[in-house]
Amino acid sequence: MATQTSKIAVTELMRIAWRTVGAVITRVWAEVEGRVDLLSGLTRIGIDEVSYRRGHLYLMVVIDHDTGRLVWAGKGQTKATLQSFFDALGPERSAQITHVTADSAGYIADVVGTNCPAAIQAADPFHVVKWANDALGEVRLTAWREARAAVRANPPRRGRPVKDAPPHLESQRLRLLTRSRYALWKNPENLTSSQSAQLKWIAQTDPRLWRGYQLKEGLRAIFKLPHHEAPEALNAWITSAQRCRIPQFAALAKTVQAQRGPILLAIEHGLSNGRTEAVNLRIRLRTRMAYGFRDPHALIAILMLTLGGHRPRLPGR
Structure with a gap:
């Protein structure tokens, strides 16, 4: 239900606490992540930042250009955050990246150039x-x-207008x-x-x-x-x-x-972050629907379940 509707609706209908919803989502995503390799076969990726709360709090997201799926998300907008994606990807698979689109942030270009120097870095x-x-x-x-x-x-003057006045x-x-x-x-x-x-x-x-x-x-x-x-x-x-x-x-x-x-x-x-921006819009929508996720890890888990292609089906459907 949490992947289909707002968090407050889940808590009221299922009669459980807000923290319980976040814990369930995190656990389910950990199970999915343990049996699925989301980073397999990546060649063309889009990298972007998206705000998830006021106060300049951001998530770094990576999109697969070929499938349009969200394949990775991390808290922050720093070199260390983006480097953690390439650490998870590994040197061998990083070398297979051929095209990267992003905005003009210098730190993104630096990290991409270090981990996959042969990749074409294009402006979005x-x-x-x-x-x-x-x-x-x-x-x-x-x-x-x-x-x-x-x-x-x-x-302008108030009162009765003069006839034929401009x-x-x-x-x-x-x-x-x-x-x-x-x-x-x-x-x-x-x-x-x-x-x-x-x-x-x-x-x-x-x-x-x-x-x-x-x-x-x-x-x-x-x-x-x-x-x-x-x-x-x-x-x-x-x-x-x-x-x-x-x-x-x-x-x-x-x-x-x-x-x-x-x-x-x-x-x-012919590269564009169009798919990345489309996913970002859905991320912002999910963030509003999931109002109350103060833990970014629970938010990342719900985003990966809903936008990563592994959303659980509703029972009996």
């Missing part, structure tokens, strides 16, 4: 595009703050900037008609924010190009971002330039 397109979305979000926030300051300095432009701009967040972040093919209208308004009224949006979409489009076209396109994007006079994207250009090699490797080999 999801994280690269997220950098651009974050930069665009900062540009939108700056524009929103400017509009709010203008409204406070010159608030709308208060800054108030309108503030309102539309507040609502345009998702329109700016969404992929163009997923926009609603209302969000498309918001982008059209931004293109006409805010050149800086519109330029940031174009740069974000340009970076995303590079990952769809054939690998022989990507280097030239990436160089052109870096040059445009450096010259755009938008501080957030000028800083992003430096980051992309530093990660140019791993980004091109991801495009060439």
